[in-house]
Amino acid sequence: MIGGFILSKILEEYDVEYVFGVPGGQTLAFYWGILESSKISHLLFRCERCAGYAAMAYSMIKFKPGVCDATVGPGATHLLPSVAEAWGASIPLIAITSDNPAWTVNKWASQSCDQISMFKPFVKASFNILDTSKIIYYVNEAFKIATSGRPGPVHLNIPMDVLMRNIEVDEDEFIVDEVYSTYPSNRPVPSRKDILKAANLILSSRSPVILAGGGVILSQASSELLQLSEMLSIPVVTTITGKGSISEDNPLSVGVGGVTLKECANKFLREADVAIIVGCKTGQYATLNWTLPPKTTKIIHVDIDPNEIGRNFPVEVALIGDAKATLNELLKAIMSLVTKHHLFLLSRRKSLIKAVVEKWRKSIEHLMNSNEIPIHVPRIIKELRSILPRDAIFVCDGSMASFYGAIYYDVLSQGRYFIAPRGMAGIGAGFPLTLGAKIASPNNIVVGMGGDGGFAYSLHELETSRRLRIPVVYIVLNNSSFGWIRMAELNYFGKTISTNFTELNYAKIAEAFNCLGFRVERPGELRDALIEAIKASSDYKCAAIVDVVTAVKPASKALVEMPVINY
Numbered sequence: 211m212i213g214g215f216i217l218s219k220i221l222e223e224y225d226v227e228y229v230f231g232v233p234g235g236q237t238l239a240f241y242w243g244i245l246e247s248s249k250i251s252h253l254l255f256r257c258e259r260c261a262g263y264a265a266m267a268y269s270m271i272k273f274k275p276g277v278c279d280a281t282v283g284p285g286a287t288h289l290l291p292s293v294a295e296a297w298g299a300s301i302p303l304i305a306i307t308s309d310n311p312a313w314t315v316n317k318w319a320s321q322s323c324d325q326i327s328m329f330k331p332f333v334k335a336s337f338n339i340l341d342t343s344k345i346i347y348y349v350n351e352a353f354k355i356a357t358s359g360r361p362g363p364v365h366l367n368i369p370m371d372v373l374m375r376n377i378e379v380d381e382d383e384f385i386v387d388e389v390y391s392t393y394p395s396n397r398p399v400p401s402r403k404d405i406l407k408a409a410n411l412i413l414s415s416r417s418p419v420i421l422a423g424g425g426v427i428l429s430q431a432s433s434e435l436l437q438l439s440e441m442l443s444i445p446v447v448t449t450i451t452g453k454g455s456i457s458e459d460n461p462l463s464v465g466v467g468g469v470t471l472k473e474c475a476n477k478f479l480r481e482a483d484v485a486i487i488v489g490c491k492t493g494q495y496a497t498l499n500w501t502l503p504p505k506t507t508k509i510i511h512v513d514i515d516p517n518e519i520g521r522n523f524p525v526e527v528a529l530i531g532d533a534k535a536t537l538n539e540l541l542k543a544i545m546s547l548v549t550k551h552h553l554f555l556l557s558r559r560k561s562l563i564k565a566v567v568e569k570w571r572k573s574i575e576h577l578m579n580s581n582e583i584p585i586h587v588p589r590i591i592k593e594l595r596s597i598l599p600r601d602a603i604f605v606c607d608g609s610m611a612s613f614y615g616a617i618y619y620d621v622l623s624q625g626r627y628f629i630a631p632r633g634m635a636g637i638g639a640g641f642p643l644t645l646g647a648k649i650a651s652p653n654n655i656v657v658g659m660g661g662d663g664g665f666a667y668s669l670h671e672l673e674t675s676r677r678l679r680i681p682v683v684y685i686v687l688n689n690s691s692f693g694w695i696r697m698a699e700l701n702y703f704g705k706t707i708s709t710n711f712t713e714l715n716y717a718k719i720a721e722a723f724n725c726l727g728f729r730v731e732r733p734g735e736l737r738d739a740l741i742e743a744i745k746a747s748s749d750y751k752c753a754a755i756v757d758v759v760t761a762v763k764p765a766s767k768a769l770v771e772m773p774v775i776n777y
Contacts (some may be wrong), residue, residue, distance in 0.1 A: 214239030214242050214243040214372070214374070216346065224388075226250055227249070228251050229263050230253050230278045231255065236369075237370075239309040256670040258278075258286075258292075260674075261280075262292025264278075265646060266303060267644070267647040270301055270626055270629060270647070271603070271626055275391075278306070279306040282309050282325070284321060287328070288306065289745050290328060290329065291636065293365070294332040295636065297333060299361050301361065301633070304356060305333070307367050307582060308370055309325060310369060312340050326365075326367055329365040333365045334356065337367065348394070349713040350386060357392065359514055361394065383549055400530055404528065405540055405543050409544045413442075413547055414484075416482050418444045419482035421448070421467070422449070422488050423488060424451030425490065426448075429514075434624055436456055438544070445478045446460075446462055446464065446536060447465070449466065450495070450630055451488065452489065455624070457623060464477075464563060468498045469496075469498055469613075471498075474567045474570035474571075479502040480504060486510045487509060487512065490518075492522040497523075500639075510526060512529040514533070516530045585736070595619060595620060599655060602624050604659070606659050607631070607637055607643075607659065608636050609632075611640060616630070635663030637663055638666075641684055645682060645753075648681065657683045658682060658685065661693055662711065663692040669723075676752045679749045681747040685740075685756045688714070690712070691709050695709050726750060728755070728756045744754050
């Protein structure tokens with residue numbers, strides 16, 4: 211077998227369905243292997259960056275590593291932004307780059323660069339495979355590393371001559387450990403002593419709160435989190451990546467806290483005597499510039515990565531382990547210790563939570579029902595939520611779109627039904643993430659939303675949607691500017707610098723790609739346009755772009771006052 215066939219065959223053993231990428235001369239042997247495969251399809255995207263984002267969304271929905279590929283040099287450099295996003299978001303990717311023949315190192319071969327050093331800061335491991343007989347070994351290592359502990363991307367760099375070389379391989383060499391084909395591949399738990407200490411601290415608390423991060427979703431621990439919350443009527447605050455840890459119409463859900471300034475969430479973080487932080491890196495946005503929870507709050511931190519515990523907040527109890535397995539053990543301990551006295555507090559706590567959330571919902575009614583022109587984004591989200599089924603998947607681009615979705619869109623099912631790029635939080639990921647989510651979950655309605663600035667980074671993937679027949683709806687928030695930066699510049703300088711665009715009609719741009727386009731300029735047109743777009747995208751099997759002319763300045767005080775690091 212040549213190396214390219216060996217690579218495709220070992221990927222088959224890991225149940226890989228798709229490789230997302232862009233071809234190059236150095237990867238032809240790998241593509242030959244895919245061509246001969248009966249199990250793997252290659253999905254051609256129009257740039258490597260978007261292919262990587264799509265593979266990331268696929269991984270997020272399927273709970274298995276996404277696989278993406280790029281050719282040497284410019285292909286590898288284009289792939290890097292999406293790999294960096296997966297690294298920051300703890301999403302397993304197998305990023306494969308080809309390279310010039312190994313014997314050309316330091317000879318200035320065309321397009322050559324140090325790809326190992328380039329990827330190394332943004333992956334859990336980067337392997338340069340120089341021996342065809344070692345391909346199986348390194349692929350096995352890649353899946354093991356990507357899915358173990360805190361998940362993340364792994365980089366495989368394979369020179370052209372290694373992919374082309376023909377060697378003898380026995381069938382019994384293609385043996386894999388299937389546990390590493392999905393994640394989490396292992397579920398460590400803390401000691402019994404630490405579990406009991408945490409359980410007693412929770413039961414002694416009068417105003418506990420749960421802060422659920424993206425690790426709850428990664429671990430598929432929503433059921434255990436809900437049991438803990440409901441057993442003791444503990445309010446659940448989520449991070450943006452933890453959105454979906456609990457259904458947001460549950461009376462114990464208080465929404466996304468931290469930098470969103472969503473008061474019904476931050477109130478409980480601010481006033482908690484004990485905070486149970488689960489699967490959260492306690493980064494800047496989740497904790498409102500590291501001010502929530504306050505110093506007086508005792509913290510129980512559950513995380514599979516010991517490096518995250520105590521990084522930003524002193525911890526009363528460290529529970530190093532998988533979120534699902536650890537919460538399950540914590541539940542058992544609490545059930546063995548709980549008394550009638552503890553249960554006496556629950557009804558009062560529930561009524562308080564309900565009153566706080568209802569007060570917040572009333573405070574935003576004028577935004578959700580706004581008839582102002584240009585259209586305010588909360589009104590778009592209100593109309594969208596009213597027509598989508600509970601199991602629809604909503605994807606937001608970086609920048610303000612992520613925060614609009616986090617604050618105003620209610621996820622009504624537990625699990626991965628909300629996706630936003632928060633690893634590096636760059637714009638331009640929204641549309642390819644939407645395509646990748648639909649590829650992973652063809653039976654769910656998938657709707658994306660992002661600004662016109664971000665959409666311009668990836669609108670070329672409209673052709674991908676048309677060619678691969680991927681029916682998604684994507685809402686473009688069209689304010690003819692980089693909205694968040696424009697807002698910040700106006701606040702700082704009183705004028706704008708390099709943020710405004712030519713006014714464009716993205717509905718017509720979509721039609722030029724043989725996709726569907728809808729233009730909305732008035733709030734009363736939103737509902738019908740969204741309903742028609744969802745139906746038409748399904749009927750015609752392509753993207754439907756809903757181009758909504760939106761206000762430049764956000765209606766939400768929370769977004770206007772979005773804090774940055776205070777120096």
